[in-house]
Amino acid sequence: MNNKTVRIATRKSALALWQAEYVKAQLEHFHADINVELVPMTTKGDIILDTPLAKVGGKGLFVKELEVAMLENRADIAVHSMKDVPVDFPEGLGLEVICPREDPRDAFVSNTYKALADLPEGAIVGTSSLRRQCQLKAKRPDLDIRDLRGNVNTRLRKLDDGEYDAIILASAGLIRLKMSDRIAQFIEPEEMLPANGQGAVGIECRTDDENIKALLAPLECKTTRVRVLAERAMNKALEGGCQVPIGSYGVISEDGKDVYLRGLVGAVDGSEMIESEITGPIEQGEALGDALAQELLSRGADKILKQVYSDSAND
């Protein structure tokens, strides 16, 4: 495997490049004798910036071009935010490794207010995530939630331009881009359940590429894998893409034996919210995610999701 070159397909946003550079550095750290190159590309999700994400439709907006590059052997691996990775993979590709998780919490960012609770009545909050919107609305029906698209820097600029009183972002992105000083408040999962996979980086590759898989193996984080796969199993059973009002968040017990998974499905306007939780052995993480989804469905999540999907199809 001397002088093997590993080509990383990546989007060009600052966060995507950070994640690709991180994987490159990790690969070089574990394997002194390889070359790692970035292959930057533009995805559909990067181009369609003027339409609310929920209405753009189609799962995997940010990953498809990267996957085609791997299938056509123009790249060997793709580095993704796990949050943006669809639950199913195209034939011939699979998720090989999940790296250690960054802070999974959502971040409250504002130039005026120190915390969510300080927002005055009718304050304008920017987020294009239905999950964040429904959880905000459930607590604070008075808030004026407005769409906010673009990469992390664009979103911060829109806040600084005065378009919003506050915006909600993933803490992980801000921390990775060395902008954690912009975080006024880390919103605890009890107050806002994160998205499945939030804060975790995953690596996808061709399923038959044994050389690449061997090189990737040391980058894996076992506990992150258990947590994220349990969260994704819940989303999969709910047939949720990345733009649905679904939260799911798993943690591992102190003795390392159990996974505690929380899940939530909400109406976009926050008028309804179905929440539940489940605990069990880490070996059964995905089955627990599935069971939690079934419970949510039987308690009314099916009706809520049907409504969400028909709204986005008709608009």
Ligand SMILES: NCc1[nH]cc(CCC(=O)O)c1CC(=O)O
């Ligand atoms: N949907 C876009 C996206 N995908 C991953 C992150 C943040 C980093 C992460 O969750 O790993 C973001 C931005 C955000 O939600 O604020």
